[in-house]
Amino acid sequence: MRKQQFIYKTWKELLLKVSFFPATATEAKDKTILYFHGGGFLFGDREDLPEAYLALFLKNGFHVLAFDYPLAPETPLREIVHCLEAGVHWFSENYQSRLNLLEPGFFLFGRSAGGCLASILTANHYQHQLGLIRFYGYHHFDHEEFVLPSPFYNHYPKVPPLTAQQLIQNQPTVVSGVAERFPLYLSARQYGNWLSYLGPKLNELTVNDKQLEQFPPVFMAHCRKDPDVPIVSSQQMAAAVKQCTFLELDRIEHDFDREKNPTATDIYQKLLDWLEEHIRNRK
Numbered sequence: 001m002r003k004q005q006f007i008y009k010t011w012k013e014l015l016l017k018v019s020f021f022p023a024t025a026t027e028a029k030d031k032t033i034l035y036f037h038g039g040g041f042l043f044g045d046r047e048d049l050p051e052a053y054l055a056l057f058l059k060n061g062f063h064v065l066a067f068d069y070p071l072a073p074e075t076p077l078r079e080i081v082h083c084l085e086a087g088v089h090w091f092s093e094n095y096q097s098r099l100n101l102l103e104p105g106f107f108l109f110g111r112s113a114g115g116c117l118a119s120i121l122t123a124n125h126y127q128h129q130l131g132l133i134r135f136y137g138y139h140h141f142d143h144e145e146f147v148l149p150s151p152f153y154n155h156y157p158k159v160p161p162l163t164a165q166q167l168i169q170n171q172p173t174v175v176s177g178v179a180e181r182f183p184l185y186l187s188a189r190q191y192g193n194w195l196s197y198l199g200p201k202l203n204e205l206t207v208n209d210k211q212l213e214q215f216p217p218v219f220m221a222h223c224r225k226d227p228d229v230p231i232v233s234s235q236q237m238a239a240a241v242k243q244c245t246f247l248e249l250d251r252i253e254h255d256f257d258r259e260k261n262p263t264a265t266d267i268y269q270k271l272l273d274w275l276e277e278h279i280r281n282r283k
Contacts, residue, residue, distance in 0.1 A: 001058060006098060008067070008090035011083055014172045018087065019047055020099055020112045021054060026161065029279060030103040032063040034091060038112030038255070039042070040261025041072040041198060042188070043181030048242075049111075052260040053268050057090055060272050063101065065091060069117070070172045071181070081120055088121060091238075092128065102118065105217035107275065109133040112229060112255065119237070123211045131217040131278055133271065136254055138233035139207040141195055143232050150189040152227035159187035212240035219274045220255070221247040221267050228254040245274055 002022055009016045018193040023029070037044040046066040057064050067087050069080050088106075095101040105128050110118030114139015122132045164187035167180070188194035196204060218241045230250065235283040247267060249256055257264035 001055065003098075003101065005025075006090075006094075009083055009086045010081075011070055011131055012172050014070060014072065016083060016087070016174065017046070018068070018090070019066045021058055021064040021066070021196040022099075023061045023063050024055075024058040024128055025237070027061060028063070029061035029275075030063075030101055030105075031061075031275075031279060032065055032091070032095070032099075032101065032106045033057055033109050033133070034088065034106050035064055036069070036084065036108070036110040036114030036117045037066070038110070038114045039178075039181075040188070040194065041077060041113045042183040042185045043071065043084055043178060044113070045175050045177060048258060050257060053257060053264070056268050056272065059168075060275075061274065062202040065099075065106075068174045069269075070174050072199065073197040074169050074172045077205060078145055078199060078201065081117065084117055084121060085124065087126075088126060092126075104128040105130050107131045107133055109135075111135045111257075112137060119207050120205055122215055123207050125214065129216055130282065131219065131275075132215060134218065134220045134234070134237075135257065136222045136229050136234070137220075138229055139212070139237060140233070141198075141202050141206070143230050143233065146195055147192050150227075153189040156186055156190070158190060159183045161187055161191055161193065165190070167229045209236075209240045212237055213242060215241045217243040217274075217278050219245045219271055221249065221271075223249045223251040223253045223256055225250075225252040225253050227252065245270075 004020045006018050007015050008018050037048045046068045065180050069083050108118040113133040119139040164184045167184045220234050222231045238244045
């Protein structure tokens, strides 16, 4: 598949990039999926969306623009959000001149921590945002699972905090793979100190019910027995948003689409149907 890379922002000498994948369908919808990766804000890669599902978007006429963002704890979450706000602005300013698109309409899509970021940015009420897609995400941090030692992650060998903290860099960093930085997240969840890595004033990043009522149409999917992110966060959003399609999966899994499988493929097909419906409804 074709891909172009652009720098959308320089953050403290760190180059923040986007990967642009143009639609491969003969008749493109000229709508763009702005994608934010997961990784607990501590690790991750903008191109972590499984190729099979990326190809589905492209084959069905949607462009995909995948974003870097600086990682915590080197960069506090508030600044991560500011960087991605600059990224959305970059798209709005450059969709014609750099990406050769005709239309500015976009959907925000995030998985896990990326779903949190997409939720926070949706509260900005972007003029050209057509909807929000959130897989196993959240929109606030008031879950006891986030501050207590995780039974799931404590099945893994212990990573003491002092050992994990050796992975923290002296300068902002971006694009860190699972092997490189997952032990930092693992330790944080094992000892219940994950939120301490995200910086101050997390409560100010909470998306409240009043804001949720003003959201554009939302598509969500979440496993009922997610061992990482509690499904109650998605249930709360589904109850507050006026137009929401919410699929609850009867699985004990977090990232159900980590690899291609029949369940995930069915979810993505339902997502494509939802995207088509909402584009038609706006005509």
